[in-house]
Amino acid sequence: MDTGAVRCPVLCLSGTDDNLVSLATARATALPYGDAQFWEEAGHGHMILVEPGAEDISRRIAAWIPA
Numbered sequence: 001m002d003t004g005a006v007r008c009p010v011l012c013l014s015g016t017d018d019n020l021v022s023l024a025t026a027r028a029t030a031l032p033y034g035d036a037q038f039w040e041e042a043g044h045g046h047m048i049l050v051e052p053g054a055e056d057i058s059r060r061i062a063a064w065i066p067a
Helices: 023-033 054-064
Strands: 011-015 037-041
Touching (some): 011 023, 011 054
16 A cells, blocks of 8 residues: 555544454554554444444544644
8 A cells, every 4th residue: 555645644444343354444544644543442333433432432533633
């Protein structure tokens, strides 16, 4: 995968209860980006941002985005 064109911060998140994409696959997605952050969200599935607790995760994502 050529990630040379990506010049912005990269955040990958995955729910520990995701039955569609394993944590290993999600982590592997972040690896080519070098400085990418990976957040493992305990108790969440594949649809993290529409599950209970999404408001908190959304706020954390917004706080993570550089100004």
